[in-house]
Amino acid sequence: MPHILAIPKVSPRAIKVWYRNLTVFIRTWQVNFFPPLVEALLYLFAIGMGIGSYVKEIEGVPYVTFIAPAILAIAVMNSAFFECTYGSFVRMYYQKSFDAMIATPLSIEDVIAGELLWGATRSVIYVVIMLPVLAAFNVISLPLAILAVPLAFLGGLMFAGIAMCFTAITPGIDTLNYPSFLFITPMSLFSGTFFPLTLLPVAIQYIALALLPLTHLVAIMRMFTQATVSPVLLLHLVWIIVVTILCCIIAINMMRKRLIL
Amino acid sequence: MGIIEAQDLKKSFGKTVAVDGIAFSVQKGEVFGFLGPNGAGKTTTMKMIACVSPRTAGTLAVLGMDPDTEPARIKARLGIVPQETNLDPDFTCFGNLFTYAQYFDIPKKAAAQKADELLAFVQLTEKRDVAVEMLSGGMKRRLILARALVNNPDILILDEPTIGLDPQARHLIWERLRALRTQGNTIVLTTHYLDEAARLCDRLVIMDNGRILVEGRPADLVRDHAGHEIVEVEKSADVVSCLRDLHIAYEEAGDMLQVATESSRDIARILLDRCRPEKVITRPATLEDVFLKLTGRKLRE
Numbered sequence: 001m002p003h004i005l006a007i008p009k010v011s012p013r014a015i016k017v018w019y020r021n022l023t024v025f026i027r028t029w030q031v032n033f034f035p036p037l038v039e040a041l042l043y044l045f046a047i048g049m050g051i052g053s054y055v056k057e058i059e060g061v062p063y064v065t066f067i068a069p070a071i072l073a074i075a076v077m078n079s080a081f082f083e084c085t086y087g088s089f090v091r092m093y094y095q096k097s098f099d100a101m102i103a104t105p106l107s108i109e110d111v112i113a114g115e116l117l118w119g120a121t122r123s124v125i126y127v128v129i130m131l132p133v134l135a136a137f138n139v140i141s142l143p144l145a146i147l148a149v150p151l152a153f154l155g156g157l158m159f160a161g162i163a164m165c166f167t168a169i170t171p172g173i174d175t176l177n178y179p180s181f182l183f184i185t186p187m188s189l190f191s192g193t194f195f196p197l198t199l200l201p202v203a204i205q206y207i208a209l210a211l212l213p214l215t216h217l218v219a220i221m222r223m224f225t226q227a228t229v230s231p232v233l234l235l236h237l238v239w240i241i242v243v244t245i246l247c248c249i250i251a252i253n254m255m256r257k258r259l260i261l
Numbered sequence: 262m263g264i265i266e267a268q269d270l271k272k273s274f275g276k277t278v279a280v281d282g283i284a285f286s287v288q289k290g291e292v293f294g295f296l297g298p299n300g301a302g303k304t305t306t307m308k309m310i311a312c313v314s315p316r317t318a319g320t321l322a323v324l325g326m327d328p329d330t331e332p333a334r335i336k337a338r339l340g341i342v343p344q345e346t347n348l349d350p351d352f353t354c355f356g357n358l359f360t361y362a363q364y365f366d367i368p369k370k371a372a373a374q375k376a377d378e379l380l381a382f383v384q385l386t387e388k389r390d391v392a393v394e395m396l397s398g399g400m401k402r403r404l405i406l407a408r409a410l411v412n413n414p415d416i417l418i419l420d421e422p423t424i425g426l427d428p429q430a431r432h433l434i435w436e437r438l439r440a441l442r443t444q445g446n447t448i449v450l451t452t453h454y455l456d457e458a459a460r461l462c463d464r465l466v467i468m469d470n471g472r473i474l475v476e477g478r479p480a481d482l483v484r485d486h487a488g489h490e491i492v493e494v495e496k497s498a499d500v501v502s503c504l505r506d507l508h509i510a511y512e513e514a515g516d517m518l519q520v521a522t523e524s525s526r527d528i529a530r531i532l533l534d535r536c537r538p539e540k541v542i543t544r545p546a547t548l549e550d551v552f553l554k555l556t557g558r559k560l561r562e
Contacts, residue, residue: 011333024351096347102313103341104364104412118373158542205541261274261314 019113069221070193080119080156084163123156161247168254269319281471295463340414341407379407399430419450487550488521503536
């Protein structure tokens with residue numbers, strides 16, 4: 001049994017698993033296309049215009065402009081995380097799709113890598129649909145905000161990897177609720193999303209920076225949408241890349257351990 | 262050299278030994294069966310051959326290759342019909358075959374053509390664009406059989422191919438399997454249905470507790486282990502003592518007593534004359550008699 005940090009042998013066939021999911025996604029595009037659109041509008045109106053009419057400005061920018069990158073970052077997180085928890089779990093456990101796939105030249109490593117890539121792709125699709133909406137409301141700075149798209153892939157891959165680690169250990173679909181309400185929901189509130197991280201006690205700021213992946217994603221996203229890129233970007237980027245690589249490797253090895261007996 | 266060769270093949274899950282040092286050799290073009298009660302180790306053996314479950318010890322060669330080192334190359338030439346129905350519910354019948362073909366690197370055009378060809382082969386052309394949830398159990402099994410054939414496999418591996426099917430659906434699957442055998446395909450299957458094994462298999466093994474008990478042609482196994490014919494009489498104290506007096510060997514099978522014999526007419530006549538049983542049945546011996554004799558009548562969980 002390979003070590004949990006052993007580099008998994010993933011072949012280019014992983015793309016076939018990704019393509020299978022894309023095919024299903026495109027066939028049901030009506031149900032997949034509107035949620036990001038509606039979500040962007042809901043956030044903008046409810047929080048941006050609603051709370052924004054009281055808050056006016058935060059860190060020198062209008063409140064909606066402040067939360068715009070958070071809307072994108074949270075969308076990246078949610079779409080990849082839920083795809084690779086509930087979505088992957090359904091395909092693995094209820095549909096037995098992974099069993100069917102590994103009876104072909106695909107290995108379990110290929111299958112999980114394909115699922116992770118697909119999770120990241122979901123994030124990209126979400127952001128690509130949301131960006132024009134945000135641009136229409138003039139709350140993001142173009143063209144730099146276009147970089148949100150490649151960032152969505154990286155951030156999506158990170159949350160896909162984290163999600164797949166939970167999927168690898170969850171006994172059933174109900175227990176996936178724990179990471180989503182103990183980890184994802186608090187994270188979407190305390191990562192410098194709707195108020196600056198600096199409002200929190202210093203100790204908690206450090207904890208957020210050390211442990212909450214979304215903090216780093218929001219920080220970079222904000223630099224892109226507000227055109228305020230600074231060298232700190234590199235620190236955030238390195239943090240995300242390291243965590244992404246680790247989580248994806250661990251996820252693939254743990255899924256192998258779960259599925260290959 | 263067989264197309265599948267196993268020597269001292271072992272598989273354990275923690276402390277449980279599922280397959281306990283078996284050896285077998287499957288020849289090209291034959292139908293080879295694995296029989297045994299639940300938990301005998303049949304499915305585990307299939308999974309090791311299919312390169313999805315690594316062996317614990319021993320040697321295994323499939324198509325001359327080692328599943329540990331060249332799984333993708335072996336799997337490219339296998340067709341798998343799993344025990345559990347794992348069709349993709351997100352696709353139609355055609356979509357299932359078409360998508361699966363792509364996992365084997367089959368180009369789209371060829372995949373589409375193959376999918377339609379196979380739908381016709383398993384008589385599902387009418388259901389081409391129907392979602393798989395709408396299919397009956399028999400249709401699903403047929404579609405899985407078709408799916409296993411998308412890559413023109415050299416070896417077809419079937420784990421309980423007709424489980425839970427009605428007689429019509431079973432006969433159709435059998436007929437299709439025989440057609441494949443005629444085309445020269447090698448088929449390895451597991452089954453609980455002994456009539457299925459007797460009909461389809463050129464050779465078979467009977468397994469129990471992870472070991473192979475016997476191996477041979479169905480007819481030879483029946484002759485060697487169960488005799489030609491069986492006389493069954495209703496069990497009663499009188500009949501039992503009568504049989505003992507006559508020194509006729511018998512076995513208890515539920516509420517019946519079974520006598521294996523070369524000539525059921527003679528035995529039946531003696532029994533009717535001397536023991537006056539309520540009911541006497543004579544029938545040819547079957548693989549089921551061999552199976553129950555070797556693996557016992559105790560219920561397996």
